[in-house]
Structures are given as structure tokens and as C-alpha cells.
Amino acid sequence: MKVAIVGASGYVGAELTILLARHPAITGMHLLVSEFSDAKGIRFSQLYPRWQSTSRFSEQRLQAFNGDWLATFGSELDVVFMATPHEYSQQWASAFLEQGVKVIDLSGAFRLNLAEDYPTYYGFEHHYPQLLEQAVYGLAEFNYQQITDANLIAVPGCYPTASLLASKPVTNANLQQPDTHIIVNGISGVSGAGRKASLNSSFNEVSLTAYNVLQHRHQPEISQQCGHSVIFNPHLAPFKRGLMATVTIHCHEQVKTDDVQQAFAKAYSPVTTPLVRVTQQWPKIDDVTYTPFANLHWQYDEDKRILVVSCVIDNLLKGAASQAVQCFNLAMQQPPGAALFDQGVMA
Numbered sequence: 317m318k319v320a321i322v323g324a325s326g327y328v329g330a331e332l333t334i335l336l337a338r339h340p341a342i343t344g345m346h347l348l349v350s351e352f353s354d355a356k357g358i359r360f361s362q363l364y365p366r367w368q369s370t371s372r373f374s375e376q377r378l379q380a381f382n383g384d385w386l387a388t389f390g391s392e393l394d395v396v397f398m399a400t401p402h403e404y405s406q407q408w409a410s411a412f413l414e415q416g417v418k419v420i421d422l423s424g425a426f427r428l429n430l431a432e433d434y435p436t437y438y439g440f441e442h443h444y445p446q447l448l449e450q451a452v453y454g455l456a457e458f459n460y461q462q463i464t465d466a467n468l469i470a471v472p473g474c475y476p477t478a479s480l481l482a483s484k485p486v487t488n489a490n491l492q493q494p495d496t497h498i499i500v501n502g503i504s505g506v507s508g509a510g511r512k513a514s515l516n517s518s519f520n521e522v523s524l525t526a527y528n529v530l531q532h533r534h535q536p537e538i539s540q541q542c543g544h545s546v547i548f549n550p551h552l553a554p555f556k557r558g559l560m561a562t563v564t565i566h567c568h569e570q571v572k573t574d575d576v577q578q579a580f581a582k583a584y585s586p587v588t589t590p591l592v593r594v595t596q597q598w599p600k601i602d603d604v605t606y607t608p609f610a611n612l613h614w615q616y617d618e619d620k621r622i623l624v625v626s627c628v629i630d631n632l633l634k635g636a637a638s639q640a641v642q643c644f645n646l647a648m649q650q651p652p653g654a655a656l657f658d659q660g661v662m663a
């Protein structure tokens with residue numbers, strides 16, 4: 317199969333380049349950047365020397381992407397991965413779909429159901445409401461059937477991935493008290509903000525802080541996918557990679573510890589969902605960085621009917637690139653662990 321990665325110079329695109337190079341079914345890969353990118357024409361390994369001589373496509377040059385490129389090379393592609401800004405993904409996805417290319421988009425351009433939410437949460441008008449209807453949400457552990465049949469896959473955001481892995485077993489089993497909010501406290505490393513320089517993500521400026529409280533674009537995404545009202549408090553922390561979401565859920569009066577146990581056992585098992593591990597202790601970010609795994613642990617107070625679930629992921633892998641590869645494997649009828657793990661161990 318032949319694939320392209322648009323945004324291959326960015327953090328997420330670079331992780332994808334390395335993961336997909338390990339994929340046995342991929343025979344060709346185009347690495348693309350924006351038309352006026354500083355990275356245009358240079359080799360991937362010059363930008364990311366860590367991968368020099370270690371990966372199949374790392375000596376390839378980054379090419380400028382535009383309409384001419386698409387007209388010349390689009391028809392030879394099976395799948396395009398868009399690791400680009402939201403507005404840019406929104407603008408280009410339909411052109412790939414028209415050429416018969418499956419689109420796996422890692423931005424937020426196709427994650428929300430309603431076009432009218434885009435100006436509020438993303439700051440632009442959405443011009444493709446029909447694609448919002450068509451897009452399948454790529455949370456692989458829950459939407460595997462729809463992903464298998466999809467042409468346009470919206471890979472979840474990093475915070476929503478950890479938040480939903482923690483909360484969906486509970487909301488799918490209807491254990492939550494209806495007239496309450498699910499409260500999500502999220503903490504992300506700085507790579508969550510992407511590679512581009514900005515004052516807020518510069519080394520001397522970052523110190524643990526809440527940000528975008530009550531207005532972050534991931535709040536409607538989490539709420540839409542778990543079907544319950546959510547309060548989302550994101551925090552930025554001074555480490556490079558990794559993300560934790562700790563979720564507090566008020567359960568209804570019939571809920572016992574056994575019900576919670578059964579809800580998580582139904583959602584996750586080492587055989588059917590090997591990338592999600594329910595652990596015996598509270599998970600740490602270092603348990604999962606540089607891996608495609610999500611680790612989670614929960615505790616329930618039967619008297620107060622309060623359930624707390626904490627989930628950790630690598631924001632660039634399970635929160636983006638490796639989850640996109642899970643979607644690729646489902647959509648292209650590949651083994652679920654291809655390029656990701658072999659019997660539970662990183663490939």
C-alpha cells in the first residue's frame with residue numbers, strides 16, 4: 317500500500333513516519349510539508365537525526381504539498397494521514413476523498429458533529445458539514461466496527477483519548493447520575509502544543525498551570541462522545557511527553573463496586589483491547605511514554621457514590637500517531653497490532 321503523511325515535519329507527523337515505516341503492508345510513503353515550509357526539500361533524518369539510518373523512510377526528502385502535488389500523485393495513494401492544523405485538514409480532506417483516497421485526520425477538523433460549534437471552539441467556519449456526518453470518530457477500542465467501513469476517520473484529540481478511555485466504560489453501562497457533570501482534570505506535556513515556537517510553550521516560561529478553563533475545544537468533544545455533561549480542566553506541565561486525565565464521576569444510587577468492576581471488564585481485556593491496561597496501582601506517565609499503551613486505574617466510594625478513574629497515555633502516540641495506526645489497521649484489514657506491538661510488546 318502507498319500512503320502519504322501531510323505534516324511530516326511536525327511532532328505527530330514524525331511519530332507517524334517512524335511507526336508506518338515498521339508496517340509490513342506499506343511499500344511507499346510520501347512525506348509532505350506546507351508549500352512554504354522551512355523543512356521543504358530536506359531529508360527527514362536531517363530534521364530528526366535521532367532516526368538517521370534506523371528507519372526505512374528516514375532518508376526521504378520532505379516535499380511541498382499543494383494542488384499540483386495532489387493532481388500528480390493523489391491517484392497512487394491508498395491512504396493519507398493529515399497531521400496538520402485543523403483548518404488546513406478541513407480544507408484538503410475532500411480533495412483526497414474525491415480521488416478515492418481514505419483520509420485519517422489527526423486534527424480536530426472532523427471530530428465534532430455540529431458545524432455551528434466550529435466558530436466557537438476552533439475559530440473558523442466549517443465548510444463541509446456533509447463530511448462531519450460522514451466522519452467516523454477513531455477511538456479504536458470503542459468504534460472498531462465503524463472504523464472498519466470508514467473513508468474519513470477523525471482521530472481523537474489527546475485529552476479526549478485519555479478522558480474517554482477512563483469514562484466510556486462507565487457511561488456505556490449507564491452508571492452515572494443523570495443530573496451531574498463528569499469532571500475531567502487533564503495534564504499534558506509541552507509537546508501537546510506542537511513543534512512551532514511560541515512564548516507559552518518556551519522552556520523558561522512553562523510551569524504547571526491550568527489553561528483554557530471552561531473554553532477548551534476538547535470539552536465538547538469529550539461530552540459528545542460520552543453522552544454526558546463534562547467540565548474539563550486542562551493543565552500544562554513542564555515535561556516533554558505524556559498526558560494524564562483524572563476523571564470524577566457521580567454514580568447513581570444503585571451502583572456498587574461490582575458494577576464498576578464489570579463495566580471495566582466488559583470494556584477492556586488483554587485479548588480484545590491489548591493497548592489499554594487496567595493496572596493495580598495509580599498509573600504514572602512514565603509507565604507509557606514512548607509506547608502505544610494507555611494505563612488506567614479506578615477507585616469507587618460506595619457510600620459517597622463517587623468514582624475516580626485515572627488514565628495515562630503518550631500524547632503523541634496513543635493520543636495521536638499510534639491511535640491513527642490502530643485506525644489504519646482496522647480500515648485496511650490489517651492485523652490490529654501491525655507496526656504497534658507484538659504480543660503486548662512494542663514492535
Ligand SMILES: NC(=O)C1=CN([C@@H]2O[C@H](COP(=O)(O)OP(=O)(O)OC[C@H]3O[C@@H](n4cnc5c(N)ncnc54)[C@H](OP(=O)(O)O)[C@@H]3O)[C@@H](O)[C@H]2O)C=CC1
Pocket residue numbers: 322323324325326327328329349350351352353354355356381398399400401402404422423424472473474507508509510511512631632635636
Ligand atoms: N501534539 C499533540 O500532542 C497532538 C496533536 N494533534 C493534532 O495533530 C496535528 C499536528 O500536530 P503537531 O504535530 O503537534 O503540530 P506541529 O506544529 O508540530 O506540526 C504541524 C505540521 O503541519 C504542517 N503544516 C502547518 N501548516 C501547514 C499548511 N498550511 N499546509 C501543510 N502543512 C502545514 C507543519 O509543517 P511545516 O510548518 O513544516 O510546513 C508541520 O509538519 C494538529 O492538528 C494537532 O492539533 C492531535 C493529538 C495530539
Ligand SMILES: CC(=O)N[C@@H](CCC(=O)OP(=O)(O)O)C(=O)O
Pocket residue numbers: 422423424472473474475504505506507508509510550552635
Ligand atoms: C499542551 C497543549 O497545548 N495541548 C493542546 C492539545 C493538543 C491535542 O491533542 O489536540 P488537538 O488535536 O485537538 O489539537 C491544546 O491544549 O491545545
